[in-house]
Amino acid sequence: MSVEATARQPQPLFISGNEAVAWGARLARPHVIAAYPITPQTVVIERLAEWVAEGKLDTEFLHVESEHSALSACMGASALGARTFTATSSQGLLYMAECLQYASGGRFPIVMMNANRALALPWNIYGDQQDSLAVLSSGWIQIYIEDAQEALDMTIQGFAIAEHAEVLTPVMLNLDGFVLTHTYEPVDVPAQADVDAFLPPFRTPSKMSLEAPTSMGFTAGPAHYTEFKVQQHRAILRAERVASDVDQEFGRRFGRSYGGAVVPYRCEGADVVLVTLGSVAGIVRETVDRLRARGVAAGMLKLRFMRPFPEREIVQALSTARSVGVLEKDVSFGHQGAVFSEVASALAGSAARPALLNFVAGLGGRDISRDDVEQMFAELQGATVQPLRERVRFVGVNSNG
Amino acid sequence: MAEAARLKLALSDDELFLGHKACAGCGGSLAVRLALKVLGERTFAVLPAGCMSAVGFLYPQLAFGCNAIISTFAGTASMMSGIAAAARALKLRDYHVVGFAGDGGTADIGLQALSGAIDRRENFIYICYDNEAYMNTGVQKSGLTPFGARTTTSPVGRQAAGARSRKKDIFEIVAAHGIDYAATASVAHAHDFIRKVERARTTVGTSFLHVLAPCPTGWGIETSETLEVARGAVDCGVWILAEYEAGHYRINKTPRRFKPVADHLATQKRFAHLGKADVAVIEKERDSRWARLRRLAGEASARR
Numbered sequence: 080m081s082v083e084a085t086a087r088q089p090q091p092l093f094i095s096g097n098e099a100v101a102w103g104a105r106l107a108r109p110h111v112i113a114a115y116p117i118t119p120q121t122v123v124i125e126r127l128a129e130w131v132a133e134g135k136l137d138t139e140f141l142h143v144e145s146e147h148s149a150l151s152a153c154m155g156a157s158a159l160g161a162r163t164f165t166a167t168s169s170q171g172l173l174y175m176a177e178c179l180q181y182a183s184g185g186r187f188p189i190v191m192m193n194a195n196r197a198l199a200l201p202w203n204i205y206g207d208q209q210d211s212l213a214v215l216s217s218g219w220i221q222i223y224i225e226d227a228q229e230a231l232d233m234t235i236q237g238f239a240i241a242e243h244a245e246v247l248t249p250v251m252l253n254l255d256g257f258v259l260t261h262t263y264e265p266v267d268v269p270a271q272a273d274v275d276a277f278l279p280p281f282r283t284p285s286k287m288s289l290e291a292p293t294s295m296g297f298t299a300g301p302a303h304y305t306e307f308k309v310q311q312h313r314a315i316l317r318a319e320r321v322a323s324d325v326d327q328e329f330g331r332r333f334g335r336s337y338g339g340a341v342v343p344y345r346c347e348g349a350d351v352v353l354v355t356l357g358s359v360a361g362i363v364r365e366t367v368d369r370l371r372a373r374g375v376a377a378g379m380l381k382l383r384f385m386r387p388f389p390e391r392e393i394v395q396a397l398s399t400a401r402s403v404g405v406l407e408k409d410v411s412f413g414h415q416g417a418v419f420s421e422v423a424s425a426l427a428g429s430a431a432r433p434a435l436l437n438f439v440a441g442l443g444g445r446d447i448s449r450d451d452v453e454q455m456f457a458e459l460q461g462a463t464v465q466p467l468r469e470r471v472r473f474v475g476v477n478s479n480g
Numbered sequence: 481m482a483e484a485a486r487l488k489l490a491l492s493d494d495e496l497f498l499g500h501k502a503c504a505g506c507g508g509s510l511a512v513r514l515a516l517k518v519l520g521e522r523t524f525a526v527l528p529a530g531c532m533s534a535v536g537f538l539y540p541q542l543a544f545g546c547n548a549i550i551s552t553f554a555g556t557a558s559m560m561s562g563i564a565a566a567a568r569a570l571k572l573r574d575y576h577v578v579g580f581a582g583d584g585g586t587a588d589i590g591l592q593a594l595s596g597a598i599d600r601r602e603n604f605i606y607i608c609y610d611n612e613a614y615m616n617t618g619v620q621k622s623g624l625t626p627f628g629a630r631t632t633t634s635p636v637g638r639q640a641a642g643a644r645s646r647k648k649d650i651f652e653i654v655a656a657h658g659i660d661y662a663a664t665a666s667v668a669h670a671h672d673f674i675r676k677v678e679r680a681r682t683t684v685g686t687s688f689l690h691v692l693a694p695c696p697t698g699w700g701i702e703t704s705e706t707l708e709v710a711r712g713a714v715d716c717g718v719w720i721l722a723e724y725e726a727g728h729y730r731i732n733k734t735p736r737r738f739k740p741v742a743d744h745l746a747t748q749k750r751f752a753h754l755g756k757a758d759v760a761v762i763e764k765e766r767d768s769r770w771a772r773l774r775r776l777a778g779e780a781s782a783r784r
Contacts, residue, residue, distance in 0.1 A: 110569035111562060139565035143558060144596030151555035151593070155526070155562025158549055161569055163562070177552055287547035287563075289522050289575055296550040297537040 084271035085135075091265035096254050099227040099266050100166065100192045101126035103234025105136050106274040107190070110161035113141035113152035117171040118204045119256040120194040124166055146171035150178035150189070157187035158295050160286035162238065165189065168256065169196035169210045176214060182249045183218025184311060185296055186285065188241035189249040190234065191219075195357065195408070196256040197443040205444020206256030207408035208357065212385070212417040218311060219251045220318050221385040223356040227264040230254055232335055235274055239325045242281045246318045248311070255358040255408075257444065269333055277332050319387045340389035342381040343396040345371060349378030351459040352397055353438075354422055355406040356382040359447055363406065366452040377456055388421055394429040402434040402462040404455055408441035415439075415471045434462040440474035451475055491674065492517050500543035501535040505703030507667045507693030507710060508532055508609040512580050514670060515607055515689075518677040521546050523576045524567070526560045528590060529553040530582040531616040531695075532609070554589045556581040557597035560604045576681060577604035583624035584614045587650045598657040598686045605680040605687045608650065611695035619698040623648045626718070627765065628758045629750045631698070636753045646765055651690050655724040660685030662724040666692040668710035672721060672732060679723075692719050700749020709747050716744040717766045720773060729776040741766065 085106075094102070101123045104112070114124040130136035139156075143149045146167050153163040167175060172193055182189055193211050197203040211221060220240060224230045230252070237250040254260050287293055299307055323339050330336025345367050346352055353363055360381045370377040380396050382389070397403055403426070405419040414420065419437035426433065438455050441447045451474050458472070496516035502509035508531050516523065525548040527533040533550040536543035551559035556579045564577045581590055586608040594606060613631045614620040621634040626647045630636050634643040654662050661683040665673040673691060680687030694710050696703045713719035716739045721732040742759050745751035754762075 111565045113558075113562060113565070139569045141561055141565055142600065143561070144592055144599070147552070147554060148558035148561070148593050148596060151552055151558035152562030152565065154555075155549075155551070155559035155564075156566035156569075157562075158559075159524075159563060159566035159570060159572075161566035163566075178555070181552055287524060287549065289547075289572060292521060292545065292547045294537055294542040294544050294548045297539045297542060298534070298550070299539045303539055 087270035087273070088268040091267050093263055094227065094266050095122060095261055095263050096224070096227045096230050096259040097122035097194070097261065098126055099231040100234050100252065100254065102266070102268055103231040104164045105130055106269065106271060107162065107164070107235055107238045107278055109138050109164040111139045111141065111153065111156035111163045112165065113143050113149045113156070113163070114165045115143055115146045115149045115167070115171060117146070117168045119196060119260045120166045120168040120171070120192065122260070123192055146174040147178055150175045150182060153189045154178065154182050154185060154187045157189055158185070158287050160281060160283050160288070162242070162281045163189050164191070166192040166194070168194035169198055172210045172214060173198065176217070179214055179217035179219060184307070186247040186311070186314070187249060188238070188247050188281070190237040190241055190252070191249065192234065192252045192254065194256045194260045195253050203443040204256070206258050207442045207444065208253070209409040209442070211251060211253045212409045215385060215417060218315065219249050219386065220315060221251050221253060223253045223383060223385065224259065225358055225360050225381070226259070227262070227266045228335065229337060230259070231266055231268065232329065232333070233337070235278055236322070236325050236329055239278055240318055240322045242283070243321045244283070246314055246321050247283070247285065248315050248318060253357065259358040273332060277329065316387050319384070319389065322384065337383060339392065340382070340384035340387070341392040341396060342383060344379040344381065346378035346380055346396045346400070348376060348399060350376040350401045351404070351456055352378040352380055352400040353404045353406055353452070353455060353459070354380045354382065354418070356385070356418065357408070359406065359441065362447065362449060363452055366449060366456065370456055375456065375460070382418065385418070385421070388425070390425040393422060393425045397426065397433065398429065398431050400431065400433045402436065402459045404436045404438055404459045406438040406440060406455060410439045432464070434464045435470055436462055436465070437471045438474050439471060445475065447474070492520060494521065494545065496521060496545035497536065497543055498545070499541065501538065502531070503697055503703070505696040505706045506531070507695060507706050508582070508611055509535065510667045511607065511609040511673070511691045511693050514674060515578065515580070515677045516546060518674055519576045519578055519605070519681060522574055523547065523578055524563050525549070526551050526556055526563065526577070526579045528556040528581050528585045530585050531611070532580050534616050553585055555593055556585060556590050557593040557602070557606060560606070561597050561600065561602045564602050564604050579604065579606045581606070581608055582615070583608060583610040583612055584622035587623040587648050594654070595657065598654065598659050598688070601660065601685045603685060605677070605689070607689045607691060609691055609693040611693050611698060613698050615695045615698045624650065627762055628754045630753060631750070641753055641758065642750070649769070651722065651724070654688045655729070658727070659688055659724065661687040664690045664720060664722050666710045666714055666719060666721065667694070668707040669714065669721060676723070698750065700752070701747060705747065712739070712744040712747060715739040716741045717770060718744065718762065720770065722773060722777070729773060731773060731777050731779065
């Protein structure tokens with residue numbers, strides 16, 4: 080079956096974050112899509128299934144019986160050198176946990192969208208980042224998306240990064256559940272021919288082929304295991320440079336680029352900086368503008384990549400800040416937010432020793448308001464270096480709760 | 481005869497599974513070796529965590545002559561599905577996708593993925609080599625451990641006398657999906673097994689083979705007794721050679737008279753503790769299974 084290549088949409092399409100991911104996946108022409116439905120990811124795979132049904136997308140769409148099988152099937156396909164895509168969320172991501180490590184250890188360049196959603200118990204279908212941050216060490220490149228256009232563009236870029244010969248590491252694209260997955264925005268949809276030119280078919284010598292049979296996914300004992308893991312670690316570190324190159328090339332071709340693993344906003348000369356990730360960056364940016372208009376030297380540092388972790392860029396961007404807050408939608412129970420730990424660890428090696436505060440907010444989809452963010456900056460302005468456990472703030476919590 | 485000649489031609493002298501570290505007398509490795517002789521070099525083999533992956537994939541000593549990959553324990557059928565999908569998408573020609581999973585990897589942890597794959601009618605051959613316990617981890621009870629068998633997790637003590645559950649009937653579970661082809665087999669009946677692999681090879685859609693593969697270590701038999709004991713299971717009727725195809729069951733071998741179950745059990749240390757009452761339970765289960773399968777196969781009243 081041949082599929083007619085779509086031209087660039089003359090007008091931006093008014094689509095949701097989920098649909099933007101689906102468009103990105105469609106334009107990347109994956110050979111195999113294996114997926115299992117879970118709220119709030121479902122629209123991604125519904126659109127892809129519709130396009131397959133309508134003959135607009137030529138792919139093998141596998142209706143698997145679990146998320147574990149979804150990723151397992153993607154690995155099988157990837158082992159033959161096929162381009163593969165899947166999408167999941169929350170409980171599904173954790174049900175995949177074994178396969179996450181398997182895919183990165185096997186160096187299968189799968190691209191997966193994760194709709195960031197709270198974890199049970201208590202059950203909750205709304206957005207927070209507990210799911211993906213719980214699997215931060217699974218060996219996947221982790222990208223956090225702010226808006227629908229970035230979702231489409233990064234799905235395409237994701238394949239270019241994952242499949243790069245020096246990387247060969249799976250990519251997880253994280254979109255805040257509902258806030259981003261279900262919000263409609265105008266999105267520019269590029270022409271298939273332009274995407275094809277940017278993202279040629281995946282070619283790799285590391286695969287099972289009928290011409291040169293090989294064994295994959297094998298066992299390595301104590302004498303060899305470490306060397307494989309060191310290679311894996313070096314490969315994901317190389318993704319930092321590769322992702323930057325891919326983004327610049329994407330910018331040259333499509334007129335949009337996203338500026339690397341971190342995006343500082345008015346951080347130069349800032350006294351107080353709020354570090355955050357995902358869709359909440361929009362409201363933080365607005366707050367920074369309001370505070371700047373009032374003469375407060377506020378800034379924001381948006382993290383786009385959590386793995387590989389942009390330590391150097393973070394230290395550089397925060398070099399002048401007196402106090403730094405980290406706003407995130409998760410907590411590592413018994414300690415602090417996972418992102419805060421990473422940022423604090425990065426700053427421990429820098430000359431600047433800012434006061435640090437961790438704002439844990441938005442759990443289970445609770446709204447993060449402008450007032451909340453202003454309050455965070457107010458706390459940062461008065462912040463002094465605090466003992467460890469006193470640095471964590473649960474935002475907007477009912478004090479009796 | 482004509483069929484035998486044809487099958488002989490289908491068998492290769494090439495060894496596609498050699499230099500592995502399986503124990504002497506391993507029934508599982510025999511099943512893998514024979515099946516690959518039928519399927520040939522243009523095969524993608526998937527093996528989950530288990531005996532055959534443990535003995536065949538220790539880097540840098542890799543024992544498969546065809547493409548082969550270890551899947552997650554639960555993921556044999558799902559990884560096979562991905563390989564089959566990629567092979568279609570990449571327009572490969574003239575190849576087979578085969579899985580070799582043990583009893584636990586099939587009937588316990590891998591059952592969900594197997595069920596989904598049969599439901600999708602994936603074009604592949606799934607071979608369960610059944611040594612009736614988790615042998616790779618040191619003989620623990622699985623869903624296919626037979627009644628009465630001693631394992632390290634179904635030990636014999638004052639309160640217990642080996643496994644108390646009946647063996648899941650994975651052949652009928654698979655057949656109930658309406659699979660394209662399913663069969664039981666035994667490493668002791670090599671010709672029958674080879675014929676069934678050949679049948680699976682030419683089947684369009686999903687095939688499932690359930691092959692009895694004794695484990696000397698776990699069963700408490702001599703390494704030279706693997707085939708004898710496997711044959712004994714068929715002769716006393718506790719293992720039935722059968723097929724399911726296009727909605728029909730067929731029994732391939734009906735002993736004129738069952739040999740005594742007690743004699744068969746006595747060959748294996750794992751059953752050494754069983755008394756007459758336990759043997760009676762096993763005989764009753766055997767008889768009801770034969771009656772059911774004969775009914776399904778449309779045969780007349782049971783013969784003894």
